[in-house]
Amino acid sequence: MESVHHVSTSSKILFSKVRKIVPPMLERFHKGQLGRVAVIGGCVDYTGAPYFSAMASARLGCDMSHVICERSAASVIKSYSPNLMVHPLLPSSETVQNPNSIDVSALASPIVSMLSRLHVLVIGPGLGRDGVTLKVVAEVMKEARSRSVPFVLDADGLLLVMENPNLVKGYKECILTPNVVEFGRLVKALGIQVPSQDQVKVTPGEDRTSKETEACEELSNALGGVTVIQKGPHDVISNGVTSIVSDIPGGLKRSGGQGDTLTGSLGTLLAWRSAYHDRLWDSGEQDNVREASTKAEVESELETGGKRMSPATTLLLVAWAGSGITRECSRRAFQAKGRSMQASDLTDEVHGSFLSLIGEPSGSKVNL
Numbered sequence: 001m002e003s004v005h006h007v008s009t010s011s012k013i014l015f016s017k018v019r020k021i022v023p024p025m026l027e028r029f030h031k032g033q034l035g036r037v038a039v040i041g042g043c044v045d046y047t048g049a050p051y052f053s054a055m056a057s058a059r060l061g062c063d064m065s066h067v068i069c070e071r072s073a074a075s076v077i078k079s080y081s082p083n084l085m086v087h088p089l090l091p092s093s094e095t096v097q098n099p100n101s102i103d104v105s106a107l108a109s110p111i112v113s114m115l116s117r118l119h120v121l122v123i124g125p126g127l128g129r130d131g132v133t134l135k136v137v138a139e140v141m142k143e144a145r146s147r148s149v150p151f152v153l154d155a156d157g158l159l160l161v162m163e164n165p166n167l168v169k170g171y172k173e174c175i176l177t178p179n180v181v182e183f184g185r186l187v188k189a190l191g192i193q194v195p196s197q198d199q200v201k202v203t204p205g206e207d208r209t210s211k212e213t214e215a216c217e218e219l220s221n222a223l224g225g226v227t228v229i230q231k232g233p234h235d236v237i238s239n240g241v242t243s244i245v246s247d248i249p250g251g252l253k254r255s256g257g258q259g260d261t262l263t264g265s266l267g268t269l270l271a272w273r274s275a276y277h278d279r280l281w282d283s284g285e286q287d288n289v290r291e292a293s294t295k296a297e298v299e300s301e302l303e304t305g306g307k308r309m310s311p312a313t314t315l316l317l318v319a320w321a322g323s324g325i326t327r328e329c330s331r332r333a334f335q336a337k338g339r340s341m342q343a344s345d346l347t348d349e350v351h352g353s354f355l356s357l358i359g360e361p362s363g364s365k366v367n368l
């Protein structure tokens with residue numbers, strides 16, 4: 001493994017726990033078992049965001065990477081990469097006869113029928129704000145939730161939460177990834193009075209990170225314990241009970257589209273997490289007698305080895321790992337490209353970042 005001198009000791013312990021939920025590369029696995037992830041996004045205005053997200057999923061290591069987008073975006077996204085499966089299934093006001101009278105469930109049904117074949121949805125990258133599209137995506141979210149399909153919500157997908165928080169309230173298999181501005185909009189929509197990272201004020205002696213963490217916890221709690229990653233100079237992650245900060249160094253260029261590396265990475269990590277809990281392989285850990293839910297229990301699972309981790313712990317760990325990978329991609333890409341760095345440069349760094357931060361799990365037959 002390459003040296004990771006910029007990662008603190010506690011981060012090293014956490015990455016060793018993340019490695020436990022990465023499936024080893026084994027001859028017995030068949031296509032699809034290491035992850036089937038679909039990004040729902042891509043419209044007439046934005047084709048880059050869903051592409052970056054889906055490519056991050058693929059480069060991190062999922063087997064199948066889908067994009068479900070609006071018709072006008074499909075050929076464009078296909079032309080970026082033959083590796084992605086692109087489905088022009090999202091309707092918009094331009095493609096339905098009467099945007100004011102639509103049969104939402106009929107329009108959502110081709111997407112809903114894919115859910116049984118998918119492990120994870122990433123909803124929002126480049127989705128746009130068309131009213132018809134958003135209504136159909138809200139319907140897909142309800143169906144995904146009723147089938148316990150985990151999802152990541154970002155960008156325009158977060159608008160749906162602002163409009164109807166009940167779509168996600170209390171759903172534990174869900175990660176929201178607001179940037180500073182989106183965080184501010186979410187707290188406003190939910191009527192809670194907490195500052196986003198850029199609004200936090202500290203008096204001498206007060207700890208800024210604690211205040212940021214409290215704010216993130218409050219948003220999570222207002223949504224019934226949904227996991228929130230508030231992106232910024234460092235990423236603050238909370239499920240309302242336990243919080244964790246991701247402060248691995250990133251790059252200094254703030255080009256658009258870096259959030260898409262995060263959502264795509266989270267897609268694959270969530271698929272691997274499902275495989276871990278489904279016991280796709282023997283992780284070598286002892287069974288856990290009791291599921292962790294309190295802060296002390298989750299922290300104990302994060303700090304000690306040898307025992308299988310609970311879903312609350314692995315969700316937090318996946319969120320933290322996705323953030324770490326993205327920031328490491330950004331650091332590497334910035335080192336290579338300086339101020340010319342673009343979002344696509346992060347895509348090229350996903351595998352190297354995975355290897356340096358997490359590394360192949362024991363048992364992986366990568367050197368055939």
Ligand SMILES: NC(=O)C1=CN([C@@H]2O[C@H](COP(=O)(O)OP(=O)(O)OC[C@H]3O[C@@H](n4cnc5c(N)ncnc54)[C@H](O)[C@@H]3O)[C@@H](O)[C@H]2O)[C@@H](O)CC1
Binds near residue numbers: 047048126128180181
């Ligand atoms: N290549 C692409 O196709 C890209 C598409 N994108 C899509 O573009 C759509 C709109 O996304 P936006 O993020 O622009 O959202 P918004 O249109 O809501 O704009 C957010 C605004 O906040 C500003 N901002 C961001 N961070 C800030 C901070 N820390 N402090 C102060 N201001 C800050 C940004 O400059 C931006 O003007 C989404 O669908 C998104 O997925 C973006 O992800 C960028 C890349």
Ligand SMILES: Nc1ncnc2c1ncn2[C@@H]1O[C@H](COP(=O)(O)OP(=O)(O)OP(=O)(O)O)[C@@H](O)[C@H]1O
Binds near residue numbers: 262
């Ligand atoms: N000031 C900063 N210093 C270091 N890293 C940052 C900073 N701001 C954001 N990041 C990192 O950049 C990544 C994307 O976060 P950002 O806030 O740019 O999201 P976004 O605005 O949604 O991006 P996108 O353009 O993809 O929509 C995250 O991994 C975050 O940790």
Ligand SMILES: [Mg+2]
Binds near residue numbers: 154155259
């Ligand atoms: Mg964004």
